[in-house]
Amino acid sequence: MSTLPTLALILLGIAAGGWVLRFAGQKATGNAPTFRDMPFAVAFGYVLGASLVVFSVWYFFQPTITDAGVPNAGVVFFRWAVQFFLLSAVAAYLFRALGRMIGTRGSKKLFRQMPLTASFGLLIVILYALTAIFAAWLAPYGQEAVFAKVNVLPGGNPATGGDPLHPLGTDQIGRDLLSRLIYGAQNTVGIAFITTCLAFFLGGTLGFLAATLQGWLDQILSRAVDVLMAIPSLIFALLLMTIASAWAGSERWLLTVYMILIIAVIDSTRVFRLARAVGLNIVVMDYIEAAKLRGEGLGYLIFKEILPNATAPLLAEFGLRFCFVFLTIASLSFLGVGIQPPLADWGTMVRDSAQFINFAAFSPLTAALPLLAAGAIALLTVGVNFVVDWMLHRSSGLKE
Amino acid sequence: MNSVIRIILQRLALGLLTLFVVSIVIFTAVNLLPGDFAQAILGQGATPDAVEAIRRDLGLDQPPITRYFQWLGAALQGDLGNSFAQANFASFVGADSGVRTTVAQQIAPRFENTMFLAAVTAAIAVPVSLVLGILAALFRNSVFDRATNITTLTSISSPEFFLAYVLILFLAVLNPMLPSLSNIFEGMSFGERLERTLLPALTLTLVVTAHMMRMTRAAIINLLASPYIEMARLKGMSPMRVIVKHALPNALAPIINVIALNLAYLITGVVVVEVVFVYPGIGQLFVDSVKIRDIPVVQACCLIFAAAYILLNLLADILSILSNPRLRHPK
Numbered sequence: 001m002s003t004l005p006t007l008a009l010i011l012l013g014i015a016a017g018g019w020v021l022r023f024a025g026q027k028a029t030g031n032a033p034t035f036r037d038m039p040f041a042v043a044f045g046y047v048l049g050a051s052l053v054v055f056s057v058w059y060f061f062q063p064t065i066t067d068a069g070v071p072n073a074g075v076v077f078f079r080w081a082v083q084f085f086l087l088s089a090v091a092a093y094l095f096r097a098l099g100r101m102i103g104t105r106g107s108k109k110l111f112r113q114m115p116l117t118a119s120f121g122l123l124i125v126i127l128y129a130l131t132a133i134f135a136a137w138l139a140p141y142g143q144e145a146v147f148a149k150v151n152v153l154p155g156g157n158p159a160t161g162g163d164p165l166h167p168l169g170t171d172q173i174g175r176d177l178l179s180r181l182i183y184g185a186q187n188t189v190g191i192a193f194i195t196t197c198l199a200f201f202l203g204g205t206l207g208f209l210a211a212t213l214q215g216w217l218d219q220i221l222s223r224a225v226d227v228l229m230a231i232p233s234l235i236f237a238l239l240l241m242t243i244a245s246a247w248a249g250s251e252r253w254l255l256t257v258y259m260i261l262i263i264a265v266i267d268s269t270r271v272f273r274l275a276r277a278v279g280l281n282i283v284v285m286d287y288i289e290a291a292k293l294r295g296e297g298l299g300y301l302i303f304k305e306i307l308p309n310a311t312a313p314l315l316a317e318f319g320l321r322f323c324f325v326f327l328t329i330a331s332l333s334f335l336g337v338g339i340q341p342p343l344a345d346w347g348t349m350v351r352d353s354a355q356f357i358n359f360a361a362f363s364p365l366t367a368a369l370p371l372l373a374a375g376a377i378a379l380l381t382v383g384v385n386f387v388v389d390w391m392l393h394r395s396s397g398l399k400e
Numbered sequence: 401m402n403s404v405i406r407i408i409l410q411r412l413a414l415g416l417l418t419l420f421v422v423s424i425v426i427f428t429a430v431n432l433l434p435g436d437f438a439q440a441i442l443g444q445g446a447t448p449d450a451v452e453a454i455r456r457d458l459g460l461d462q463p464p465i466t467r468y469f470q471w472l473g474a475a476l477q478g479d480l481g482n483s484f485a486q487a488n489f490a491s492f493v494g495a496d497s498g499v500r501t502t503v504a505q506q507i508a509p510r511f512e513n514t515m516f517l518a519a520v521t522a523a524i525a526v527p528v529s530l531v532l533g534i535l536a537a538l539f540r541n542s543v544f545d546r547a548t549n550i551t552t553l554t555s556i557s558s559p560e561f562f563l564a565y566v567l568i569l570f571l572a573v574l575n576p577m578l579p580s581l582s583n584i585f586e587g588m589s590f591g592e593r594l595e596r597t598l599l600p601a602l603t604l605t606l607v608v609t610a611h612m613m614r615m616t617r618a619a620i621i622n623l624l625a626s627p628y629i630e631m632a633r634l635k636g637m638s639p640m641r642v643i644v645k646h647a648l649p650n651a652l653a654p655i656i657n658v659i660a661l662n663l664a665y666l667i668t669g670v671v672v673v674e675v676v677f678v679y680p681g682i683g684q685l686f687v688d689s690v691k692i693r694d695i696p697v698v699q700a701c702c703l704i705f706a707a708a709y710i711l712l713n714l715l716a717d718i719l720s721i722l723s724n725p726r727l728r729h730p731k
Contacts, residue, residue, distance in 0.1 A: 003577060039638075039640070041535075041640075042539075045539075045544060049543070049544075073574055074570075074574045074575070077569070077570075077574070117550060117553075226418070227418065227421045227422060227425060228425070230418045230419075230421075230422050230706065230709065230710050230713075231422055231425070231426075231702070231705075231706045231709070232664075232665075232705055232706070232709045234669070234671060234672075235671070235686070235701075235702055235705045235706070236702075238671070238686065238687070238690050238698075238702075239426065239429060239430075239690075239698060239699075239702045240429060241690065242689075242690045242693055242695070242698050243429060243430065245693065246693060323557060327557075327559050330559050331559060331560070331561070331671075331672050334559075334561050334672065334675075335671070335672065335675060335687050335690075336687075336691060337687075337690055337691065350561055350562075350565075354565065354676075357565055357568055357569055357573060358573055358580075360569055360573040360574055361573060361574065367569065367573070370565055371562070371565055371566065371569070374559060374561055374562035374565055375562060377558075377559050377562065378554075378557065378558035378559060378562045381557040381558065381559070382553070382554050382557045382558065384557070385553055385556070385557040386553065389553060
C-alpha cells in the first residue's frame, strides 16, 4: 500500500511550505508582527488549507468520463457534493436576505443577527414541512402504487435502463422511488413529530407535576426515570419492539403505533428531567407563591404560570429531542423493526437499496440512491441542529 | 482521603442497585409477552402436552419471583440460558441429547469482537478529539474553529448508517483501500483483523469524535476567563502553553466524563454500525435475535449492554471525582 508514504510526503511538503511561507512573509514585510509572531502551526494550517482549496478546484474540473468511456465516479460524486454545498449556501444567503426584507420588525431583526448556518437550517425545516404536508400533491404517484416495470434504474434515460416516467427508477416490486422518497417525508418526519409531541406532553406534564407537588410523587417519578435512563435508549427500544411485535402479531400498522408509544415513553424520561429541573427553579418564584395564595388550582399553576416561563429551554430541547427521535426511528426502520411497509420510509429505503452502493464505479446515479434516502435523514437533523445551536447560543448569551 | 472513598463506595452501591433494578425491568418486560415462552417456541399448532413439557423444562410453572431469582442467579454465574433459535427441539420434548448451544457460548466470541471494535475506535477517537478540541480552543472564532464546528455538528447529527455508507463509497468502492464487509473469524492475524475492523471503527470515530471534541473545546474555553489563566498570560506564556499547562489539567474532569460517556455510547451505539458492516459483534446478534424473537438472547444482550452502560457511567463519575484535587485533598 503506497498510500501512506505518499500521504506522509505530501504532509512533509506542506510543512516545508508553511516554513517557507512564514520565512518569505518575514522577509517581504520587513518583520511585520503578523509574520514575526506566527507560530509554525498557524503557517502550516494556512498552507494546508490553501493546498486543499487548490486540490479541490483542480479535482472539480477533472473530466467526468475517462478515455476508456467509464465514468470517473469519484469526480462525479465530488462535483455533486460541491454543487450541493454551494447551492445550499446561496439558498441560505438568499433566504436570509429575503427574511431581512419582508416580515415584521421582530422577524427582520431576528434575520439580521442570524448566521448563515441557522438560516440554512430554518430553510431546510420549512422545506421539509412543506414537502411533508403537500406530499400527496408533489408526488407523481401514490406511495403504494405498483407498476409493471420493476428495478428501473434512476436517470430517466431508456438507453441506460431508465424510464422518463420514473426519474429515480422503481424498486424490486415496481414502486416509484421518487414518490416514495416524497411520501417518506410525510411518514418518517410526521411519525417522528407525533412521537416527539407525545414525549413532550407526557414528560413535560409529569415533570412540572413533580416540580410543583414534590414529596413522594416526585421521588417515585424521579427514581423510575433514573432506572429507565440507565438502559441505553436504542437497546431498550429494540427490546420493547420485540415484545410489541409479539403483541401486534400480523397487524403491521399496529406495530408502528406501538413503536410511537415506546419511543415516546423512552424519550419522555429525558424531557421529564429537563421539565422538572426547569420547573423546580420556577416554583420558588414569588409569583407562584402569589398564585398559590390566590387559591389557583394545579392546572392553572402548571399551564398558566410555569409553562410560559419554561418555553425557551423546552423549545430548544424540542428541537434536539426531535432529532433524537427521528434518528431512533430511522435506525429502527433501517434495522427492519421500525415503520412497517407498505408505508414509505427513508430508513427502510436505505436498507433496501444499500447494495447498490457497490455499483458506484459503473453507475454513480444508481449508487446515489441509498445515499439520497440517508442524506434526506441527515439533512433534516443537521438543519434542526443548526437552528437549535444558534438558539442555545443566543439564549446563553455566550460571546466567545 | 476518607471522604473520597466514602463517595466512591456510595456511587458503587448506587450503580449495583441500578443494575439490579434494571435486571428486574428487563425480566418483567420480557414476561409481559402474551402466552409464554413455551407457546413462543412451539408456535400456534402446539399440543398441550408439548407446551406443558417445555413449561416444566424451562421452569415456567413456577411463580415469576422464583423464576426471576433463578434467572439472575444463573446469569451471575455466566449461564444465560439456551437460545431458542439454536435450541435442539428434541431436548425440549424430553429426548435430551445433552448438546445445546447456550446463549453464553453464542455471545462470548461476539462480545470480544465488539470490545475489539470499541477499543480500536477509542484508540483513534480519543487522541484525535483531544487534539482537535485543544486546537479549536486555541484558535477560537477563526476559520479553522468555524469549519470544525460546522463539520462536527454535521457528523453528530447524521445517522450512523449515512456516515457508514459515505465511508464505504469513498474508502471501499471508489478507492478500494479497505474491505467494506468486516468478515472476522477466529485465528486471524492481528493486522488482518485490524484492517477489517478499520472501516466500522472510522465510522464510529466520526460519530463520537465530534461530541468529545466539542466538549473539550467548551471545557477549555470555559476556564479561559479564570484569574490564573489571566496571570499566566500576563507572565508572557505562549497561548499553547497556557492551554496545555494551565487550562487542560483543570478541564480534565468534564473531559474524562465526556470520554467515558462516549465509550458507553460506543458499546451500545455499535448496533447500527455492526449491521451495516456485517461485523460479527454482539450488536448484530442482538438485532438478529430481535427479528426472530429469540427471547433469551435478547434478554442477555440487553443485560450486557445495560451493565456496560451503567459501569462506564459509574467509571465516569468516579474518575471525575478522583480528578478533582479539592476532593482528593480535603482541608
